Amino acid sequence: MDFLGIVDIPTWLLILVTCGVLYVYYMTSTHGTFKKLGIPGPQPLPVLGNALYVVRKGLFDSIVDGYKYYKHHKMYGIFEGRTPVLTVTDLDLLKEILVKQSNNFTNRRQYASMAQRYLDTILFIVKDNEWKQLRATLKSSFTSSRLKAMHPKMAELLKQMFDVLKEQAKDKGQVEISSVIGCFCMDFIASIGFEHNCDSLHNPQNDFMRVSRNVLDSFAERTFFFEFFSPPFVKPVLDQLGINILPKSDILFLRKFVTKAMEARSQRVENPDDFLQYLIHHCPGLGLDKSATEGGLTLEQIYGSALTMILAGYDTSAKGFHFAVYLLAMHPECFSRAQREVDEVLQGEFPNPTNVGQLTYLDMCIKESIRMYPLGFFFERTCNKETILQGVKIPKDMIIRVPVAGIHSDPEIYTEPFKFIPERFADDKSRHPMAFIPFGAGPRSCFGEQLAMQMMKVGLAAFLQVFHMSPCVKSVYPIRLKPFGDIIVDHGLWLNLRPRQQCPKGEPVSHQL
Numbered sequence: 452m453d454f455l456g457i458v459d460i461p462t463w464l465l466i467l468v469t470c471g472v473l474y475v476y477y478m479t480s481t482h483g484t485f486k487k488l489g490i491p492g493p494q495p496l497p498v499l500g501n502a503l504y505v506v507r508k509g510l511f512d513s514i515v516d517g518y519k520y521y522k523h524h525k526m527y528g529i530f531e532g533r534t535p536v537l538t539v540t541d542l543d544l545l546k547e548i549l550v551k552q553s554n555n556f557t558n559r560r561q562y563a564s565m566a567q568r569y570l571d572t573i574l575f576i577v578k579d580n581e582w583k584q585l586r587a588t589l590k591s592s593f594t595s596s597r598l599k600a601m602h603p604k605m606a607e608l609l610k611q612m613f614d615v616l617k618e619q620a621k622d623k624g625q626v627e628i629s630s631v632i633g634c635f636c637m638d639f640i641a642s643i644g645f646e647h648n649c650d651s652l653h654n655p656q657n658d659f660m661r662v663s664r665n666v667l668d669s670f671a672e673r674t675f676f677f678e679f680f681s682p683p684f685v686k687p688v689l690d691q692l693g694i695n696i697l698p699k700s701d702i703l704f705l706r707k708f709v710t711k712a713m714e715a716r717s718q719r720v721e722n723p724d725d726f727l728q729y730l731i732h733h734c735p736g737l738g739l740d741k742s743a744t745e746g747g748l749t750l751e752q753i754y755g756s757a758l759t760m761i762l763a764g765y766d767t768s769a770k771g772f773h774f775a776v777y778l779l780a781m782h783p784e785c786f787s788r789a790q791r792e793v794d795e796v797l798q799g800e801f802p803n804p805t806n807v808g809q810l811t812y813l814d815m816c817i818k819e820s821i822r823m824y825p826l827g828f829f830f831e832r833t834c835n836k837e838t839i840l841q842g843v844k845i846p847k848d849m850i851i852r853v854p855v856a857g858i859h860s861d862p863e864i865y866t867e868p869f870k871f872i873p874e875r876f877a878d879d880k881s882r883h884p885m886a887f888i889p890f891g892a893g894p895r896s897c898f899g900e901q902l903a904m905q906m907m908k909v910g911l912a913a914f915l916q917v918f919h920m921s922p923c924v925k926s927v928y929p930i931r932l933k934p935f936g937d938i939i940v941d942h943g944l945w946l947n948l949r950p951r952q953q954c955p956k957g958e959p960v961s962h963q964l
């Protein structure tokens with residue numbers, strides 16, 4: 452093509468350059484948003500926004516640093532590529548957004564490139580009234596009586612986990628705990644969710660575990676790049692091409708698993724009282740229980756909720772559990788105090804949902820562990836409608852980020868925040884309600900908090916009954932995290948495990964070495 456009568460440029464090159472210019476313009480066109488609103492923030496680069504800082508520091512540390520730097524500005528804005536993200540650092544403002552005016556901040560960011568059509572009924576993702584209805588229907592799936600009913604299964608699997616750990620500790624006593632605890636949590640979730648015995652403790656490579664792990668890892672690894680650099684109109688195209696945050700084949704595998712489990716139940720006279728049965732019971736479309744028609748679930752919502760259980764339930768609890776065990780092992784004084792408490796209070800009785808309520812120091816240890824390593828180290832809301840907060844206009848659709856990791860490591864709230872000091876949780880009342888939010892806050896907070904806390908308390912108490920633990924030569928402390936994705940440890944969690952000579956009377960110890 453003849454360009455201005457001067458040079459002969461090939462058409463393809465002209466198209467390419469035009470597309471490039473349009474892309475740069477499009478990706479940069481939002482970068483004045485925060486200036487217009489009078490909100491401070493680091494200067495964005497064309498196209499990249501503030502991605503380079505996140506790449507250099509890692510997501511976790513960039514949230515801690517951002518909070519520290521902008522704390523006294525109450526909020527600051529960054530750009531993920533072209534997407535403005537408003538991080539709120541003021542605790543009163545956060546209470547306003549998450550609790551008092553939560554009706555204006557109901558939803559989360561929508562991941563257009565997430566194989567969305569298979570996941571748009573997941574509780575974490577659904578919006579507005581659908582979210583309200585779904586949350587209300589699922590509300591009683593984890594009542595305290597249902598949680599108690601799950602306990603025998605938990606005790607049985609803990610016993611199996613301790614046997615595996617004892618076997619691994621036989622030689623030098625050195626054990627990597629994160630993978631074994633991960634297998635325990637997966638077996639527990641599969642069991643209480645779907646009466647499925649995937650036996651990851653003895654076969655960690657089973658399909659259910661492999662596929663679930665792959666879905667979680669893909670989400671952790673790919674989200675950053677998808678969200679930063681692909682403009683919204685490109686995401687559906689990528690989706691059509693099969694390029695997604697989540698591997699479609701794995702999602703389909705998990706859906707098929709749920710379908711098969713439901714089909715098997717339709718042939719049986721008696722069914723287990725697990726999470727899947729709860730969902731089936733609440734799905735009038737399946738015609739199983741006419742009393743459940745009011746506010747019932749659709750078949751797609753059953754798939755979404757089953758996936759929620761697998762994806763939200765397993766990894767979070769596993770990490771919560773392994774951080775607590777590891778941190779205690781790295782702090783011998785805290786370990787001894789927690790073990791003494793377990794021995795004195797439980798008197799050899801196996802921990803259960805009721806008796807662990809008396810373990811106040813253990814509770815502090817778990818809180819301190821999820822303070823230091825909050826698995827949801829940030830979470831988000833979007834603004835449903837324009838809202839004025841302390842004189843600042845928050846436009847509709849703005850993404851609001853809650854910098855949990857920053858708040859949890861604020862030295863004005865927690866002295867020596869990078870030290871493990873469970874005693875700081877002896878007095879919870881003087882702290883601002885938004886200063887400790889490992890499970891989020893307000894009506895959209897974590898749905899599985901009670902289940903997760905029960906797993907961690909019972910599991911940790913049983914651990915202390917059965918093992919002595921201490922650092923070993925392979926232990927790394929302070930813990931190093933991977934720079935991207937979820938909160939992922941960058942090394943094995945190795946420690947020394949010695950089965951205790953004095954057995955408690957409860958179940959698992961009969962398997963002592």
Ligand code: HEM
Nearest residue numbers: 575763764767771827830890891892895896897898899903
């Ligand atoms: C230690 C373990 C866990 C931690 C630290 C954790 C943390 C969180 C956080 C920070 C949020 C966002 C809250 C917000 O936006 O205000 C969340 C949401 C959620 N969590 Fe958890 N979680 C854990 C375990 C679980 C378990 C075991 C399940 C399910 C069985 C679960 C299911 C969910 C769901 C469904 C949501 C979305 C709720 C909604 O949108 O209504 N979580 N979790």
